[in-house]
Amino acid sequence: xxxxxxxxxxxxxxxxxxxxxxxxxxxxxxxxxxxxxxxxxxxxxxxxxxxxxxxxxxxxxxxxxxxxxxxxxxxxxxxxxxxxxxxxxxxxxxxxxxxxxxxxxxxxxxxxxxxxx
Numbered sequence: 001x002x003x004x005x006x007x008x009x010x011x012x013x014x015x016x017x018x019x020x021x022x023x024x025x026x027x028x029x030x031x032x033x034x035x036x037x038x039x040x041x042x043x044x045x046x047x048x049x050x051x052x053x054x055x056x057x058x059x060x061x062x063x064x065x066x067x068x069x070x071x072x073x074x075x076x077x078x079x080x081x082x083x084x085x086x087x088x089x090x091x092x093x094x095x096x097x098x099x100x101x102x103x104x105x106x107x108x109x110x111x112x113x114x115x116x117x
Contacts, residue, residue, distance in 0.1 A: 001026075001116055001117065002116070002117050003114060003115075003116055004114070004115040004116075004117070005112070005113070005114055006112075006113045006114075006115060007110060007111070007112060007113070008020055008109075008110070008111040008113055009108070009109065009110050009111075010099065010108070010109045011105050011107075011108050012045065012099050012100065012101040012104075012105075012106075012107040012108070012109060013100065013101065013104045013105070014100060014101060014102065014103065014104055015100060016055050016098050016099070016100045017098060017099060017100065018055075018096055018097070018098050019033075019047070019096075019097045019098060019099050019109060019111055020084065020096055020097040020111055020113055021096050022051075022052035022084075022086070022091070022094035022095060022096040023084070023086040023094065023115065024086060024087065024088050024089075024094065025086055025088060025117060026086055026115055026116050026117035027083070027086065027115075027116040028083070028084040028086060028095075028113065028114070028115050028116075029081050029082070029083055029084070029113070029114045029116075030081065030082040030084065030097065030111055030112070030113050031079075031081055031112040031113065031114060032077065032078065032079045032111070032112045033047075033077065033078040033082075033097075033109060033110070033111045033112075034075055034076075034077050034109065034110045034111075035047075035065075035070055035075065035076040035077070035078075035107060035108075035109050036070075036074070036075045036076075036107065036108045036109070036110075037070040037071060037072055037073065037074055037075075037106060037107055038073070038105075038106060038107070038108055039072060039073075039103070039106045040072045040073065041072055042069050042070070042071055042072060043069070043070050043072075043101055043102055043103055043106045043107055044067045044068060044069055044070070044101065044102040045065055045067075045068055045070055045076075045099060045100070045101050045102075045107050046063065046065060046066055046067055046068070046099065046100050046101075047063070047064040047065040047097065047098070047099045048060045048061070048062060048063045048064060048097070048098055048099075049061045049062045049064065049082075049084070049095050049096070049097060050095070050096055050097075050098050051091065051092045051093070051094060051095060051096075052091040052092070052094035052095070052096055053091045053092045055098055061095065064078065064082070064097070065078075067102075070107060082097070084096065084097070097111070
């Protein structure tokens with residue numbers, strides 16, 4: 001088995017966007033997520049686990065954060081592992097992390113991801 005340590009970065013917008021993609025093979029572990037508010041006012045972020053079949057509410061499996069306030073010029077961290085399912089052919093069994101914020105380019109995210117294939 002090969003290990004691939006990856007860093008995923010994203011400037012979050014008001015449209016739901018993929019932070020950690022779904023994989024069709026192997027195991028995926030999100031080790032940590034750092035969420036930074038780079039503005040001078042409070043901003044909200046919503047983050048969830050979705051299946052790979054879509055990004056609508058029907059595809060959401062769980063919220064990780066829901067309209068969570070990130071204070072100005074500060075960083076919120078999630079430092080517990082999040083295991084994401086992968087599946088070769090069934091996109092409804094594949095899991096990914098998606099995010100959105102209440103303002104464009106106010107929130108920047110870095111995720112540390114381990115992909116084992």
